[in-house]
Amino acid sequence: xxxxxxxxMPEAARSRLLGIALEEFARxxxxxxxxxxxLAAAGISKGACYYYFDDKEDxxxxxxxxxxxxxxxxxxxxxxxxxxxxxxxxxxxxxxxxWAETFESSGDLVKVTLLVDEAxxxxxxxxxxxxxxxxxxxxxxxxxxRLGCVRTDIPNDxxxxxxxxxxxxxxxxxxxxxxxxxxxxxxSHIRLVFDTFRRLLAVAPGPRxxxxxxxxxxxxxxxxx
Numbered sequence: 001x002x003x004x005x006x007x008x009m010p011e012a013a014r015s016r017l018l019g020i021a022l023e024e025f026a027r028x029x030x031x032x033x034x035x036x037x038x039l040a041a042a043g044i045s046k047g048a049c050y051y052y053f054d055d056k057e058d059x060x061x062x063x064x065x066x067x068x069x070x071x072x073x074x075x076x077x078x079x080x081x082x083x084x085x086x087x088x089x090x091x092x093x094x095x096x097x098x099w100a101e102t103f104e105s106s107g108d109l110v111k112v113t114l115l116v117d118e119a120x121x122x123x124x125x126x127x128x129x130x131x132x133x134x135x136x137x138x139x140x141x142x143x144x145x146r147l148g149c150v151r152t153d154i155p156n157d158x159x160x161x162x163x164x165x166x167x168x169x170x171x172x173x174x175x176x177x178x179x180x181x182x183x184x185x186x187x188s189h190i191r192l193v194f195d196t197f198r199r200l201l202a203v204a205p206g207p208r209x210x211x212x213x214x215x216x217x218x219x220x221x222x223x224x225x
Contacts, residue, residue, distance in 0.1 A: 026108035
């Protein structure tokens with residue numbers, strides 16, 4: 001977490017520093033990002049940086065969280081109260097798909113969030129970021145459960161952990177095969193993410209009634225001639 005001294009900085013100065021940091025991390029990745037380059041662009045000495053942050057990773061987490069707050073404030077959640085069960089998953093798909101829309105206005109944020117791997121998600125420094133993601137998914141889970149669309153046989157805290165692990169795994173694969181994040185690649189990735197989330201969370205179809213043949217099918221004892 002940034003130190004209180006950082007929070008006491010003028011808002012414009014904070015926003016400028018975090019914007020420069022976000023761009024550097026997005027362009028270079030965490031390991032290759034240069035703290036010296038960030039500070040020089042922001043007009044801050046290295047000594048002053050450690051007056052505000054513990055280290056580079058602290059600055060990294062703070063930059064992501066600030067940009068994520070702004071993005072989530074613009075993300076439109078579905079009106080779940082007005083949805084029917086048939087409307088639920090299409091509405092969630094549209095909501096999740098809006099993340100691709102942020103690429104045009106905040107491509108740097110999209111790129112750096114993909115760098116928050118499973119190890120960082122477990123770090124206390126990234127607890128605020130993880131909590132925001134959990135809050136978003138919990139709203140979707142609980143709305144889906146009210147409509148009978150999301151499973152209730154697993155506790156929600158465990159479902160959230162499964163969602164998080166799934167997200168981290170897919171993001172890791174995406175970065176491995178897409179060193180350059182483009183809008184088209186991101187849209188394809190988001191479709192895959194939504195599909196796996198739905199398969200993980202959706203209520204399984206009910207058991208078929210005994211003796212009832214599926215449309216166009218045969219009973220198990222009927223031979224194919």
